[in-house]
Amino acid sequence: MPEEQTLNRYRELAARSAQSGIYVYTDFHSPAGASLAYRITDERNVKMWGGAETCERVIVRFGDPEDIGYEEGFPISVIRIFPKQAKYADALTHRDFLGALMNLGLERDVIGDIYVCDNEAYVFVCERIAGYITDELTQVKHTPVRCEITDAVPEEARPKLKEESVTVSSPRLDGIIARAYHMSRSEAKSLFNSEEVFINGRLCANPFHEPAEGDVISVRGHGKMIYDGVARRTSKDRFAVIIRKYT
Template structure:
């Protein structure tokens, strides 16, 4: 709302930090009620984390004004396999907040990282290690070629549609482990951290488990043994 007021006050275009899916949905609902132009940009096609660019009503907006830099990071050891959590964890260790970083997507031999243009030079100069791996970081100016993430469609049966039951079955872990992930804040539903294991899930929910992958819930039905069958797409965390 401060950014909206800044536009009304004549400060021209404004841009938000990187937003999660839930925050993006809320922000867009608010902005639809305001007499403004706005668009979202994340640096990748169908990005999950995006910035919203807003300006006076009728003003043409350009995605370049979202001030997003794409960085390319790869291990100096060609035999090493970088992981998403290594990359994010090492960036957090540099003192960055999550809202200045967008999606982290795997490419051939490395990862693309979206960041604000403001912090990109610092990352390039100071970010030298991810986990135990020495890395090389550079600015990427071409169209990113990310690895296809088709996912694995499967059918699972659970005793109920509780979050912990679905997560445990989908990832092949124990119900206790799934509950620990939830308690530790590792599980999100449609971009929002869920803290209660008994939360009921619904068709079209996207469940993400940090470090393990994502689950897209398609449809559910009841079995003859009074259990719940879910058709899901499982996207496991990739290593590169």
């Protein structure tokens, strides 16, 4: 969806929430699309969630809990998709599962992240279409499958975090990204110009920004990491910082 069209849609949803006094939700968006919500309303009126802390694709919720007077969960379901007979199944990939879902006639924005583990998939979807998927999805690639709605994603299916220590001249975001993803400082700076860097779901255009401990940094096309702060100063007066990269 073009940026201006997304912004107009967000304005409509934010206004509907304010007028009706209820929470209003989008479908799933990429980090870039979701971050546009901060342009049209105050931060306290926006919350984002994809079903798990590790999810990239998120639903945007409009509504201030203090004004509305209560909290509620996001309309997200998790579907487990698994072969009927594991020993006869094809080797199934993220692309295979996504393709099978799209072949049901679904739009991409009703599907969130897909975690694949041991030839099974755990798919985050908009709650309203979960029943349709469990009823209609019977095959992935050439493999007959079953679907069930589940409450939890097993730990082994979730993205893993790998801790690393990187040394930078200053704890600026461009330097951290350059070291984390093995690129030059100028290459890292170009990512800000092309709007590909996000902190805690919000677009960051400032390469000189110094992240706070616990910030989640997403770089489109490269990955996501958690910044754990400066561990020490080196003998050459550089900064050893700790990051945890999703793998």
